[in-house]
Amino acid sequence: MEAREPVIIVEHLYKGFGKNKVLKDFSLTVHANENVVVLGKSGSGKSVLIKCIIGLLKPDRGRIKVFGKDIPDLSEEELDEVRVRIGFLFQGNALYDSMTVRENLEFPLRRHRLNQTQAEVDRLVMDALENVGLPHTVDMMPSELSGGMLKRVALARTMILQPDIILYDEPTTGLDPVTAREIDHLIVQLQKKFHTASIIITHDMHCVKNTADHVALLLDGRVYTEGSYSDLKNADDPQVRQFFE
Numbered sequence: 001m002e003a004r005e006p007v008i009i010v011e012h013l014y015k016g017f018g019k020n021k022v023l024k025d026f027s028l029t030v031h032a033n034e035n036v037v038v039l040g041k042s043g044s045g046k047s048v049l050i051k052c053i054i055g056l057l058k059p060d061r062g063r064i065k066v067f068g069k070d071i072p073d074l075s076e077e078e079l080d081e082v083r084v085r086i087g088f089l090f091q092g093n094a095l096y097d098s099m100t101v102r103e104n105l106e107f108p109l110r111r112h113r114l115n116q117t118q119a120e121v122d123r124l125v126m127d128a129l130e131n132v133g134l135p136h137t138v139d140m141m142p143s144e145l146s147g148g149m150l151k152r153v154a155l156a157r158t159m160i161l162q163p164d165i166i167l168y169d170e171p172t173t174g175l176d177p178v179t180a181r182e183i184d185h186l187i188v189q190l191q192k193k194f195h196t197a198s199i200i201i202t203h204d205m206h207c208v209k210n211t212a213d214h215v216a217l218l219l220d221g222r223v224y225t226e227g228s229y230s231d232l233k234n235a236d237d238p239q240v241r242q243f244f245e
C-alpha cells in the first residue's frame with residue numbers, strides 16, 4: 001500500500017444504545033504504515049469503535065470506509081473479504097488452551113487458505129514465530145508460557161495472514177513494565193517490517209510514547225484532541241493533562 005494512503009476513514013460516527021450515546025460525531029483517519037493510538041478511559045467507547053470498523057456493529061449515523069469500502073453497506077461475504085485483511089490482537093490473547101502454539105498458529109491459515117501444503121503451513125508458522133522471537137515455543141502449550149510470551153504468540157497468530165491493518169486492544173495491560181516495553185518495541189518493529197497500519201487502544205502512556213505516530217484522545221464520544229505524543233504531553237488543557245498524571 002502507498003505510504004500515505006488512508007486505509008481507515010471514520011467520519012461523523014454516531015453510535016448509541018438507547019439513551020447511552022457512546023460515540024457522538026467521532027472522526028478519525030488512519031493511513032497505511034501508521035500507528036494511531038486511541039487514548040480513552042474505560043467505558044469511553046473504544047471497543048464500540050473497533051466493532052463499528054470491522055462491521056460487527058452498525059453505526060446510527062456517519063461513514064466508515066476501510067480500504068475504500070463503505071463498511072455499513074457491505075454484505076457478510078464482502079465483510080469477510082475485508083476482515084481477512086484486518087488482524088486483531090485481543091486483550092486476553094484468545095489462544096486456545098488445549099492446542100499447542102503450532103496448532104494455534106495454523107488455525108487462521110486453515111480457516112482462510114485451504115489449499116496450502118503442510119510444508120507451506122510449517123514455514124508460515126515458523127516465520128511468524130521468528131518475527132516475534134519465539135521459534136522455540138512451537139510445540140509448547142500456552143500454559144507453559146509467560147504473559148509476555150503469550151502476547152507474542154497471539155501477535156504471531158494475528159500476523160500470520162499478513163494483514164494490512166492490525167487493531168490492538170490494550171496490548172500492554174496486565175504485563176509487567178519490562179515486558180510491556182518489549183511489546184511496544186515489537187509493535188513498532190512489525191510495523192516497520194510489514195508496513196501495516198494500526199489502531200492501538202490503550203491508556204498506558206509509555207505504550208503511547210513508544211508506538212504512536214499519531215494520538216487521538218477519545219472523550220465524551222468524540223476526538224477531543226489529536227496530534228503527536230509530544231503535542232499532547234505539552235498541552236495545558238486539564239482534560240488532556242489527566243492522562244499524564
Ligand SMILES: Nc1ncnc2c1ncn2[C@@H]1O[C@H](COP(=O)(O)OP(=O)(O)OP(=O)(O)O)[C@@H](O)[C@H]1O
Pocket residue numbers: 017020022040041042043044045046047048049
Ligand atoms: N452491545 C451493547 N449493548 C449495549 N451497550 C453497549 C454495548 N456495547 C457497549 N455498550 C456500552 O457502550 C459503552 C462503551 O463501551 P466500550 O466497551 O466500547 O468501552 P471501552 O472504552 O472499550 O471500555 P474498556 O476500556 O473498559 O474496555 C459502555 O457504556 C457500554 O456499556
